[in-house]
Amino acid sequence: xxxxxxxxxxxxxxxxxxxxxxxxxxxxxxxxxxxxxxxxxxxxxxxxxxxxxxxxxxxxxxxxxxxxxxxxxxxxxxxxxxxxxxxxxxxxxxxxxxxxxxxxxxxxxxxxxxxxxxxxxxxxxxxxxxxxxxxxxxxxxxxxxxxxxx
Numbered sequence: 001x002x003x004x005x006x007x008x009x010x011x012x013x014x015x016x017x018x019x020x021x022x023x024x025x026x027x028x029x030x031x032x033x034x035x036x037x038x039x040x041x042x043x044x045x046x047x048x049x050x051x052x053x054x055x056x057x058x059x060x061x062x063x064x065x066x067x068x069x070x071x072x073x074x075x076x077x078x079x080x081x082x083x084x085x086x087x088x089x090x091x092x093x094x095x096x097x098x099x100x101x102x103x104x105x106x107x108x109x110x111x112x113x114x115x116x117x118x119x120x121x122x123x124x125x126x127x128x129x130x131x132x133x134x135x136x137x138x139x140x141x142x143x144x145x146x147x148x149x150x
Contacts, residue, residue, distance in 0.1 A: 001009075001106060013139060013142065014139065016142060017135060017136075017142050018042075018135060018140045020091075020133045020138045020142060021076065021091070021134050021138045022131070022148065023064070023065075023133070024061060024064075024065070024091045024092065024095065024138065025089070025095060025127070025131050025136060026064060027057070027060045027061030027063065027064035027065065027092070028057045028060070028061045028092055028099065028125055028130060029057075029065045030054065030056075030057075030060040030064075031053065031055070031056030031058065031059055031060035031061060031132065032053045032057045032096070032100075032123075032130075033053075033059035033123060034053075034056050034097055034117075035049065035052040035053025035054070035055065035056040035057065036049060036061075036103065036108070036109055036122075036123065037055050037113075037114055038052060038144045039052050039053060039109065040081055040109060040111060040112070040113065040114050040119060041113075041114055043112070043144070044062035046104070046109055046110060049109050050100050050104075051092060051110070053096075053100060053109075054096045054100065057092060057095070057096050057099075058075070058089075058092050058096070059091040061088060061091075061095075062081075062084075062085075062088055062092070065084045066080045066081060066084065069083055069084060074096075084147075086141075086146055086147075087138075087141045087142075087146050087147025088147070089143060090132075090137060090146075090147075091134050091137060091138050091141065094130075094133050094134045094137045095131075095133065095134045096130070097133070098129045098130050098132075098133035098134070099126040099129060099130035100126070101129070102122070102125045102126040102129035102130075103122035103123065103126040104122075105126065106118070106122040106125045106126075107119055107121075107122060108120070108121060108122015108123060108125075108126070109122060120122065120143035
């Protein structure tokens, strides 16, 4: 299998794109939740919390994308980044927009405390919103070889 081939077990593009989206979602959620926990706990305001959560979502999302490519394909950091950057940047961006919007609409990031149920309801709504928004985007990116499975 060459480095551009998809490494998932399924030849079904719907399943492959769902798997790629789930992988991306894990990275986004790690950073997103960390950012929300920090932002709400410190009371830094909604926009600063969104910026922090988005930044950390990108950091953790790219990390989870880069490390497997570097290990499995024996790529340097820059070579791995060249392979995945466009697909990851778009996928994470879509996820972050929808996750932050969903969380904001539910009121999670405005809760004032991570110890309130609404904070966790916001996250519980944000995660599937991010997945559902990014899944067709990842299908499109994979179908055009703009995203690599890792």
